[in-house]
Amino acid sequence: MQFELTKEFIDQIREDLELGKSTSTLVQVNELHPADIAEIFDNISAEEAKQLFHFLDKEKASDVLIELEEDVREKFLFSWSPNEIAETFIEQMDSDDAADMLQELPDRKKDEVISNIKDAEQASDIVDLLNYPEDSAGGLMAKELIKVNIDWSILKCVKEMRKQAEDIENVYTIYVVDDRERLKGTLSLKRLLLAPSESKVRDLYYEDVLSVKAYEKSEEVASMMEKYDLVVLPVVDELDRLIGRITIDDIVDVIKTEADKDYQMASGISEKVDSADSVGVLTRARLPWLLIGLLGGILGALVIGQYEGQLQIYPEMALFIPLIAAMGGNVGVQSSAIIVQGLANNSLGFDSLFARLGKEFLVAILNGLACSILILIYTLIFKDSIDLALTVSMALVLVIIFAGLFGTFVPLMLDKYKIDPALATGPFITTMNDIVGLFIYFGIGHLMYNIF
């Protein structure tokens, strides 16, 4: 039943758009889910997108607009006047989607669009929402919700709810408030359905309700909804007054974005990009980390430069430079990734820094010994040099231990000082471990060759 976009379908749409009149394909597009239509928009030019848009129903058109990628939407809205935006799109939208879209417009155009919204209540809701930072509970919430007073009867409830429900697509929960609009609890639709109509809200509602303050960070909201398996979460102001609700679909986006961000950070990409972005954007997102790597490489060259004399006498030491560097990097990334994920999932528990380092120490020793015994055997057999074999294998154990401890320590420290611990993963830790690894390797080499 799910729609699968094909290249043939896109080509057909393009062809039909050139004809400039409604065809069976364009009618078919109009019947698709907005998310599917948005996918089509990602694959055609801005010019074609504008043409296609005119074949969509008004309500469908604004749903599609919400689903578009931010950059596609920006290009697209550019050619619409503030009045057109207000009439064609904003009026069919939920307050949170409208506010999100307005946030992307230049300030002046934003104000003009708002002054063109005819429904005064909607305009005021949107202005309210624009005051909250995008990454806060207030920035995620919608104002549309169903609320009933704690003193009403079920009969009055149903009557009032019919009115309120007209503007709302999905009724998940009915909120119960007191005369001062303070959130008191919830009334489940199931209870309402099962209750005799003469009963009172007061007797039926659940008092236990989780809520979140409007200034709470969106990651906090996400981890809360995830932990408690919530589908919808009410938002209150400082006086506990109910001001909006956050639905799980917005939170799924937050979770996805968070995970993507950590993943990109670990891969050395400094901005949110995807493969559809322009060459310029992709280059800019990748260059910063490469420059850090470059600096690390130069520092590495300086370290080796210190031991150039030694290298001239024992050139075979050069053979294992990549091995030492790579292993330090790998171990560092592994241990920091485990910590970063533990912090993100709140699963670290209460172990002290010391206990954590102790555990990593054990893991590193085990892995280090396993690897260094293998490399010892290899060098003894194939290189026939006890000095080299001992140098490489001893250096390897120490490098693995250092890299493991360092990879554990850095993200914990960053987190303690409220810096995103994911910064520790990826090129940064790899680069640091490369340099320290070289020091260890040549330092041990220096000792070894002087002893034997």
Added chain:
Amino acid sequence: MQFELTKEFIDQIREDLELGKSTSTLVQVNELHPADIAEIFDNISAEEAKQLFHFLDKEKASDVLIELEEDVREKFLFSWSPNEIAETFIEQMDSDDAADMLQELPDRKKDEVISNIKDAEQASDIVDLLNYPEDSAGGLMAKELIKVNIDWSILKCVKEMRKQAEDIENVYTIYVVDDRERLKGTLSLKRLLLAPSESKVRDLYYEDVLSVKAYEKSEEVASMMEKYDLVVLPVVDELDRLIGRITIDDIVDVIKTEADKDYQMASGISEKVDSADSVGVLTRARLPWLLIGLLGGILGALVIGQYEGQLQIYPEMALFIPLIAAMGGNVGVQSSAIIVQGLANNSLGFDSLFARLGKEFLVAILNGLACSILILIYTLIFKDSIDLALTVSMALVLVIIFAGLFGTFVPLMLDKYKIDPALATGPFITTMNDIVGLFIYFGIGHLMYNIF
């Protein structure tokens, strides 16, 4: 309003458990959300957990059991008899949670538990669910749902729904089926609420309903629910008969787990682990990738060994070995991560492999030129050797281009042959790029020093 677990609270619980009688702290625990209680269980011993369990209400206890981490639950269930498990836990659970839990038990114990379930319908539901693979739509769904016949009146609907709703915690959607149980559409609670009671289901229901077949993979289900912002998705069998529903909270877990898996793969961790796992588990999860790195290092040593003569004449070439290796690794990880993420998010569009490699080529040239000009200037100033400067900078451009193309190509190929593209990220691609990078570096060095 959200509960925050502290070390002090844990210590207090432990102390009170030793007293062996109910205290105000233990009463307080019983009032917490199951997810919060599960967090407490993660931080106390199995012995203490069992004690604490006896202070919980029966229904709370089974909710907590569902929330526990798999390994904690396994340890915990070990000491309960099949009969106790059936009576104390299974009977209060939804079918999907019960099936998930049973799946973790040894086969014999699983069968014994099932034969001890008193409610025949529940037992049959659970057995049905156990037939589906864990990572399929059937494995994710619950059997509990509300369905009405298309020919019923609203009055009959409400009556039937009251019966059905008793077993169900959250009513999201009412499904409409025909006489053969085939899914025809949905009836929103809102419509039901607003409809006059003499109307018929047939006149009120929405025909447009997305559903999923039971054998569909869970990642497919996740990407569908994410794309269409669904809170609940009905599951049908091959004959389109409604057999269950999947709710978004289970999907949030799938999304999280997928993202965690890709992240761990990119970080060189081969099993699902978290920092609370034992030293043995952590070591085992990390060793495989380290061994690949080790093998890569040995291959790198072989490559350098080929040029040992050259290195003896121009020992300064050793200085930039780490730089070349690191940059190849970084670029490869960046480009493969962008592809892996694009594949995971279905955002790659329809560009051909050739177009994609062409774009990566441009990005790599830009980044490569930027980096190599910097390193050219550095080596000219500080190393005062034109040969070395040209060798390093030319090798760097080529390494960056190769690594970029390779990092783009490999995940796309893996995906084409239905292998998880995330395998391409992390140590594998880094190691390959290290080796090829060394070849390029020494190859160019060989040419350079022979020309000048």
